[in-house]
Amino acid sequence: MLEVDRLAKRYGEVWAVREMSLTLEAGSTLVLLGQNGAGKTTALRCLSGLLQPTAGTVRVGGIDSREDPDAVRSQVGMVPEVPGLYDRMPARAYLDFFGRIHELDLETRTRRIGDLLDLFGLSSAGDRWLGTYSKGMRQKVALIRATLHRPRLVLADEPTSALDPDSARVAWAYLEELRRQGAALVVCTHNMDEAQELAGEVGIMSGGHLLACGSIGELVDQAGLKRHRLVVERPNLEEVYLAIVGRGRADEARPA
Amino acid sequence: MRLDRRKALLVAERDFRDAAGDLRLALAMAGLAAVIPIVAGLGIRALAYFGGGLSPLVERLSVVGAFFVVFLPASYSLVLALESFVGERERSTLEVLLSTPLREAEIYAGKVASVLSISLLLCFGALFVYCAVTYPGLGYFPLGILVSLGISTICQVAAMVAGAVIVSANARTMRAANVMASFIILPMSVVLQLEAALILVGRGELLWAFAAAMAVGAAILLRMGLGGFSREALLSRESGTSHRLRRMGRALADAYRRAPAGPALLRARRWPILSSLLAFPVGAGLGYLAAGVLPQQFVKPALNSLLATSAASDPASLAAGIFLHNLLAILLAGLLATVTVGLTGYLLTALPGALLGYAAAFSSWGLALTGILPNGLIEIPVAAIAGGLAIHIGASVIHMEPEGGWLRRMLDAEAELAKALLWMIPLLALAALLEAFVTPRV
Numbered sequence: 243m244l245e246v247d248r249l250a251k252r253y254g255e256v257w258a259v260r261e262m263s264l265t266l267e268a269g270s271t272l273v274l275l276g277q278n279g280a281g282k283t284t285a286l287r288c289l290s291g292l293l294q295p296t297a298g299t300v301r302v303g304g305i306d307s308r309e310d311p312d313a314v315r316s317q318v319g320m321v322p323e324v325p326g327l328y329d330r331m332p333a334r335a336y337l338d339f340f341g342r343i344h345e346l347d348l349e350t351r352t353r354r355i356g357d358l359l360d361l362f363g364l365s366s367a368g369d370r371w372l373g374t375y376s377k378g379m380r381q382k383v384a385l386i387r388a389t390l391h392r393p394r395l396v397l398a399d400e401p402t403s404a405l406d407p408d409s410a411r412v413a414w415a416y417l418e419e420l421r422r423q424g425a426a427l428v429v430c431t432h433n434m435d436e437a438q439e440l441a442g443e444v445g446i447m448s449g450g451h452l453l454a455c456g457s458i459g460e461l462v463d464q465a466g467l468k469r470h471r472l473v474v475e476r477p478n479l480e481e482v483y484l485a486i487v488g489r490g491r492a493d494e495a496r497p498a
Numbered sequence: 499m500r501l502d503r504r505k506a507l508l509v510a511e512r513d514f515r516d517a518a519g520d521l522r523l524a525l526a527m528a529g530l531a532a533v534i535p536i537v538a539g540l541g542i543r544a545l546a547y548f549g550g551g552l553s554p555l556v557e558r559l560s561v562v563g564a565f566f567v568v569f570l571p572a573s574y575s576l577v578l579a580l581e582s583f584v585g586e587r588e589r590s591t592l593e594v595l596l597s598t599p600l601r602e603a604e605i606y607a608g609k610v611a612s613v614l615s616i617s618l619l620l621c622f623g624a625l626f627v628y629c630a631v632t633y634p635g636l637g638y639f640p641l642g643i644l645v646s647l648g649i650s651t652i653c654q655v656a657a658m659v660a661g662a663v664i665v666s667a668n669a670r671t672m673r674a675a676n677v678m679a680s681f682i683i684l685p686m687s688v689v690l691q692l693e694a695a696l697i698l699v700g701r702g703e704l705l706w707a708f709a710a711a712m713a714v715g716a717a718i719l720l721r722m723g724l725g726g727f728s729r730e731a732l733l734s735r736e737s738g739t740s741h742r743l744r745r746m747g748r749a750l751a752d753a754y755r756r757a758p759a760g761p762a763l764l765r766a767r768r769w770p771i772l773s774s775l776l777a778f779p780v781g782a783g784l785g786y787l788a789a790g791v792l793p794q795q796f797v798k799p800a801l802n803s804l805l806a807t808s809a810a811s812d813p814a815s816l817a818a819g820i821f822l823h824n825l826l827a828i829l830l831a832g833l834l835a836t837v838t839v840g841l842t843g844y845l846l847t848a849l850p851g852a853l854l855g856y857a858a859a860f861s862s863w864g865l866a867l868t869g870i871l872p873n874g875l876i877e878i879p880v881a882a883i884a885g886g887l888a889i890h891i892g893a894s895v896i897h898m899e900p901e902g903g904w905l906r907r908m909l910d911a912e913a914e915l916a917k918a919l920l921w922m923i924p925l926l927a928l929a930a931l932l933e934a935f936v937t938p939r940v
Contacts, residue, residue: 253734255745292597292729316599326590328512330519339512343505343598387594 243268243426244289244395248298251284258284260450262298266443268394271427272455273437275483276447282430283323285447286397289428291315302395316344319393321401325384329373333364333383336372337390344391351390358386362412377404385413389420396420398429402436414440438479446486453490461486501603509600509608510615513582517616527574531624535567539631552637554700560632561643561702562694567628568621568651569690575617575655576679579662582609584675587666587732596729606727610659610720617655622648643697646705653712654689658682660719663727718839718896725897726904749906753913760921763914764883770843770893771886777844778878781851788852789859817934824877824926828884832891832915836908840892846885847878873933880925887915 244266251259259281266272274282287293289300291307291314300307300314307314328336334355341351359365362382367375372383381404389396396417402410414436421427431437437444438458445455454464461482518524542563546556586592595605625648633639661682662675669675689708696704758766831842850870858866870877894911897904 287733290597292593293733294730312599312601315597318597320594320597322590322593322597324590324593326592326594328516328591330516331512339508340598342508343600384594 243270243303244428245301246289246298247301249285249288249295249300250297251281251288251293252296253284257296257450259288262452264445264452264455266395266426266428268424268426269421271421271429271440271442272445273440273443274428274430274445274447275432275434275437275479276430277487280447281450282447283399284450285452286320286399286428286430289395290318290320290397292320316391317394319388319391319396321385321388321396321398323399323403325380327372327375327380327383329371331372332369333359333372333375334368336383337387340387341390346391354390355386358390361416362386362409378406378409381405382409382413385416389416392420392423392425394425396425396427398427400431401429402431402433410436434478434480434483444479444482446483446490448487448490451490454486458482500601501607502601505600505604506607506611509595509605510611513609513612514615517578517582517612527571527620528623531571531620532627534570535624535628536631538563538567539628542632543636546636556636557638557640558697558700558702560636560638561640561697563632564625564628564644564647565690565693565697567624568647569654569687571620571624572617572651572655572658573683573686574620575613576658576662576682578613578616579609579659580666580672580675580679582613583663583666584669584672588670588672593733596733602728603724606663606724610656610663610723613659614652614655617659618652621651621655625651640702643702643705646709650693650705650709650712653709653716654686656716657712657719658686660716660723663723664719666732722896749909750913753906753909754916756910757913757917759917763918767883767886767890767914769886770840770889771883774843774847774885774889775879775882777848777885778851778882781848782855782858783851784848785852785855785857786859787855789856813934817930820933821927821930824881824930825923828881828915828919828922828926831884831888832912835888835891836895836912838892839896840889843885843888843890843892846881846888850878850881869937871937873929873937876925876929876932880922880929883918884915884922887911887918891915 244264246262246264249259249262250257262281262285264272274285276282284293288295288307289302291300291302291311294308294311302314303317305313305317331339337355337358338351341355346354355368356365359368362385364379364382364386367379372380375383381401385398385401388398398417401417402413405413417427417429418440429437429440443455443457444461446453446461454461456464458479461479464486542556542560545559546552549556583592586595596602625644629639629644662679665675665678665682669678689712693705693708696702696708757763764771827846831846834842854866854870857869867874891908891911894907897907
């Protein structure tokens with residue numbers, strides 16, 4: 243579903259993403275971890291066809307994002323970090339607008355919007371202006387908007403950061419359902435517990451590099467944590483993350 | 499350019515509803531667009547009533563009033579456009595729109611259409627109210643001028659909207675955009691004042707020329723806006739914002755290093771150089787024709803004083819003066835090319851040509867040509883090359899590309915002129931020496 247080959251993106255003199263390669267099958271999840279400025283958001287923008295790579299290729303469903311970015315974007319659902327909603331629009335009209343952009347017919351739009359507003363507990367507020375919504379409600383609307391057209395690839399930048407635990411559980415359950423239906427998910431998060439629970443695969447980014455990518459077990463091996471463990475217990479993701487990022491920084495600091 | 503009209507209309511409809519949905523803004527705009535024309539119209543009627551009826555002054559002031567009444571709602575287009583582009587970008591709603599399958603052209607066209615329709619609705623509404631209050635029973639209705647006003651208003655609004663899009667590509671916040679918007683509103687207000695001056699001196703027929711110029715300006719700006727409205731330019735972050743001066747210095751040095759020189763430069767810029775060279779005979783022809791139109795009592799004393807000054811100077815000072823004058827003209831043409839869209843590149847050859855033609859009209863072409871030989875054999879080609887490079891600078895200014903890099907392209911164009919000056923300066927010095935020491939003896 244998603245093939246990334248030596249993706250690089252430069253802003254002026256700064257390389258935001260460097261030599262990023264990964265593949266993701268339909269129905270699988272990749273969690274991207276990394277500190278602020280690690281290049282996660284830029285990577286998501288390149289994967290979604292929103293930005294063109296400076297070098298390397300991104301293919302979504304076999305389509306090269308450089309050759310047909312419009313087709314790539316129609317297959318992708320992007321949940322940005324900031325919901326970016328129109329404050330003077332009711333939720334239902336807002337979602338309908340995006341449904342029309344994705345060329346969903348009236349019946350499908352109405353049904354999907356109704357179902358998803360129900361699922362996220364927003365039905366009663368569906369005709370209120372979005373400007374009156376709480377932060378969590380806004381994030382839910384952003385998630386609905388991004389997945390209204392049943393995208394084959396969902397890219398989510400901290401999709402539950404403003405949600406209370408109950409709502410976050412609903413959101414993750416919904417994303418999990420999309421995954422079961424065949425969508426591939428790429429999720430950026432700082433929440434290690436969520437990442438550990440969610441992830442089929444985990445990618446760790448630092449300074450624009452994808453330092454490591456694989457299952458948690460593979461990352462434990464890569465981090466070399468097993469050798470230092472005396473007790474037989476599974477190292478948690480936070481330890482793995484810190485070990486890999488620490489090693490990445492040390493590699494960068496070492497003179498060539 | 500591929501564009502699905504339905505999708506552009508979808509964006510336009512949403513933006514229109516959004517702007518109209520802000521009741522405070524909508525009421526303020528509609529209120530001002532109605533109240534000001536009523537007050538202005540009543541003022542004109544009062545002037546006619548207390549001033550003894552219809553007079554040329556009342557007629558002209560009524561037309562000036564129409565221009566001012568339309569300008570206010572036209573200026574709202576800038577506010578609406580900045581809000582639609584920069585405001586949306588600041589609130590991250592533009593990023594969401596850009597992440598959909600919509601093409602840039604559809605988003606751009608939709609947003610421009612929405613702002614245009616609101617602004618034109620207000621402009622023509624204000625004009626209608628003004629006409630309804632002012633002209634009934636006045637015995638005067640300047641239909642032709644009002645039609646030209648209508649056309650130039652459409653172009654003026656389009657130019658402001660397109661200008662706002664260009665600003666939005668270069669401004670990260672509304673505050674920065676509002677400051678940059680002065681570069682749009684100030685020239686527009688100058689245009690309004692010129693139009694008012696033309697009406698007051700009774701040359702209303704020239705307003706058609708303004709309407710045509712505004713149409714060309716609007717077309718250029720709309721094309722530039724479309725060129726610059728891209729996901730890449732809007733979402734790519736400005737990196738390395740510290741050490742701005744150092745980065746600017748490095749960019750200048752890089753541009754200078756990249757610029758072609760000598761024959762490679764002449765080959766690369768042959769078309770603008772040729773068009774600048776062509777402006778010389780065109781200018782000469784116009785100067786020749788102008789001699790029959792321009793009143794001699796204005797032009798001849800100026801030329802005589804110029805000739806007297808050059809005759810009185812010693813040749814060395816004269817050569818220095820000519821050299822500095824020519825160098826300054828080239829430098830100014832290069833710098834002003836950015837704001838005149840390269841027009842100064844044509845002036846660099848057209849103006850000397852016009853002087854030659856003007857002089858020929860009072861003597862003969864043969865005599866006039868001997869007055870510029872042999873120095874002209876160097877000066878005119880140098881002016882044509884400098885003019886061509888200035889035209890290229892102007893072309894770089896109005897050319898925007900999806901991946902951005904507007905500043906780099908402009909710096910490259912300026913650097914070409916700077917690099918060419920290395921060999922132009924000795925040639926200008928040689929030409930000045932010839933003009934001071936040899937030409938008077940020919």
